[in-house]
Amino acid sequence: MTRFKWLPILCVAVAGMLVAQEPENAPVLHSFAVIRAGVLIDGKTGAPRRDQVIFIRGNRIDSVADAANAKIPAGATVIDLSRATVLPGLIDSHTHIFLQGEDPSEGGYDANILKYPLALRAARATVSARRALEQGFTTLRDLETEGAGYGDVGIKEAIEGGYIPGPRLFVVTRAISTTGGYPLEGYAPELEMPKGVQIIDGPVAARKAAREQLDHGADWIKVYMTHRSWVGKNGELASQPTLTLEELKAIVDETHGWGKKVACHAYSGAGLQRALDGGCDSIEHGLQITDAQIAQMVKQGTWYCPTISVYYTDWAAADTPAGQRDRLRASAHEDSFRKALKAGVKIVFGTDMGGIPWTEPIAQEFPRMVDLGMSPADAIVSATSRAAEMLDMTGQIGVIAPGAFADIIAVPGDPLKDIKQLGNVRFVMKDGKVFRNEAQ
Ligand SMILES: [Zn+2]
Known part of the structure; x- marks a missing residue:
């Protein structure tokens, strides 16, 4: 028996009392807000509609109507975005709030784990979350804490409890790789070094790690299916596979049993094949x-979160093996993205922020996608309703429609003409509360 046993009964009883005591035509208990949208892109599609009015009751969208037919109730708070383009709050499906684009001159990745107290890392993650919200990203799928354990669950709880501002978080906690499959690396073999992920070897350990992470609050499980990469003998991007098929299958089976999903970091080759x-x-x-792998993704309905921008930063010198590898990563990635787009793979917007410093704009990924052939409307859908579908949140987030959470943003220009406008968010509402408003 848990102490929560009587809670549902109590809630029903209290609700019943409220209904019983409420006289007919009583004033609405929830706050009521109205947004006038000059142009509305609802996120279900990228198509624009002019002069719309969005009615918001509490934290949900109540209805959407043409301005000409809309009756604005007395006492409603009116937010005038009639000179702006209004969209659903954006979704970044690949971030790391516990990373800060580690500068090698400041100790790089390793210093994070070896030197920084967890409280410092959590404080910086709090700032990262706030930055995302300021830029109109009202939901993040945050893909592991890089040695900060279950810190992402704590940040999520702090946001949901109203202690700090931030996006809705879908978290994976520690992530999983194998021996030889993740930093910290390069230390004396006599030393037992901490790792940025949970290391497993064998299907039993793999399943146990997934169970632990799910038990401690993981919304998704993240697995690293490849690690080191280099230019192969035939000029291909070679990458070191990590988990065996049996290890991955144990994790996927366990995670799907909990009704949750598995995200796989995979660059190429055997590791990518095992992931599929x-x-x-x-x-x-x-x-x-x-x-063949693209065809398999289409057939299986596998999502693709490419994270293009991050592979254009921090290239090693062109005449070094690492530099050649870095350039091949970017060029091979461009080909893969174009082919996946043409084949109809379900592509979602993701950046790997944290790998990129949080001081940089998140929206820089949009023009990368559009430059590689995605239409601006499709790029918007990839960061709204399509990402919501991947997160099993269809109709709840990533859309401006009745019943959805009131996660709403606005930009001054037309993102369908110039996708860079999404880097110019001036209004942010999350869960029915205005977080930022410089648009009126
Ligand atoms: Zn990442």
Whole structure:
């Protein structure tokens, strides 16, 4: 028996009392707000509608109507965005709030784990979450804490409890890789170094790690299916596979049993193939995907979260093996993205922020996608309703429609003409509360 046993009964009883005591035509208990939208892109599609009015009751969208037919109730708060383009709050499906684009000159990735107290990392993650919200990203799928354990669950609870501002978070906690499959690396073999992920070897350990992470609050499980990468003998992007098919299948089976999904970091080759054969729900990065693998993704309904921008930063010198690898990563990635787009793979917007410093704009990924052939409307859908579908939140987030959470943003220009406008968010409402308003 738990102490929560009587809670549902109590709630029903209290609700009943409220209904019983409420006289007919009583004033609405929830706050009522109205947004006038000059142009509305509802996120279900990228198509624009002019002069719309959005009615918001509490934290949900009540209705959407043509301005000409809309009756605005007395006492409603009116937010005038009639000179702006209004969209659903954006979704970044690949972030790391516990990373800060680690500068090698400041100790790089390792210093995070070896030197920084967890409280410092949590404080910085709090700032990252706030930055995302300021830029109109009202939902993040945050894909592991990089050695900060279950800190993402704590930040999520702090946001949901109203202690700090931030987006809705879908978190994966520690993530999973194998021995030899994740930093910290390069230390004396006598030393037992901490790792940025939970290390497993064998299907039993794999399943146990997934169970632990799910038990401690993981919304998704993240698995690293490849690790080191280099230019292969035939000029291909070679990458070191990590988990075996049996190890991955144990994780996927366990996670699906909990009604949750598995995100797989996979660059190319055997590791990417195992990710697909093992039933991964989303491929992260997918730098070099073969035609057969793209066909398999379409057939299986695998999501693709490419994270293009991050592979254009921090290139090593062109005449070094690492520099050649870095350039091949970017060029192979462009080909993979174009092929996946043409084949109809379900592509979602993701950045790998944290790998990119949080001081940089999140929306920089949009023009990358559009430059590679995605239409601006499709790019918007990839960061709204399509991402919501991947997160099993269809109709709840990523749309401006009756019943959805009131996560709403606005930009001054037309993102269908110039996708860079999405880097110019001036209004942010999350869960019915205005967080930022410089648009009126
Ligand atoms: Zn990442």
